[in-house]
């Protein structure tokens with residue numbers, strides 16, 4: 515059976531969500547960060563970077579969350595990757611953008627607002643991060659004009675990966691009220707059974 519290392523509430527979350535969307539059976543191996551288990555010799559055999567997530571499928575091992583989700587989709591529900599070279603290209607485009615661009619200021623703000631105790635927070639880091647987010651949300655908002663989902667009007671990993679990162683806005687209390695397309699798109703995604711199964715894992 516597939517084994518996924520990590521917690522649904524970490525960057526592994528997008529992989530848990532993808533496993534739920536693919537409807538594939540798996541088991542979870544949580545890693546105890548406080549005990550340094552992620553840096554242990556045993557775990558470094560799975561991911562030499564000492565980070566979660568990682569996934570084992572039989573003898574096959576893979577790490578890096580986007581790559582893991584791509585593998586799950588490719589192996590178990592290929593339509594999540596798109597049904598043509600053009601669709602697959604766009605799914606890849608949005609997935610990479612979500613992590614390489616959109617996620618960067620989101621995580622900067624998240625670290626300050628969630629992990630750093632209030633007296634030690636760096637207001638400058640938070641302000642600069644909050645300035646970088648709106649132009650990227652505008653890209654997403656405009657791309658969703660007259661569309662139900664980002665690619666081919668069908669739920670794909672483009673939606674999962676972008677919605678996963680946009681979800682960080684809830685944690686950092688970034689106001690999304692002016693983004694009506696994004697809000698309607700998120701509501702459509704939240705209504706999915708795969709999304710609900712994933713959310714239940716995070717409770």
Ligand SMILES: N[C@@H](CCC(=O)N[C@@H](CS)C(=O)NCC(=O)O)C(=O)O
Pocket residue numbers: 524525526552564565566567577578579580
């Ligand atoms: N780019 C990696 C990032 C993985 C990552 O940074 N994971 C964190 C948990 S969310 C971790 O394991 N951190 C431990 C460390 O950096 O030592 C991915 O998306 O898989």
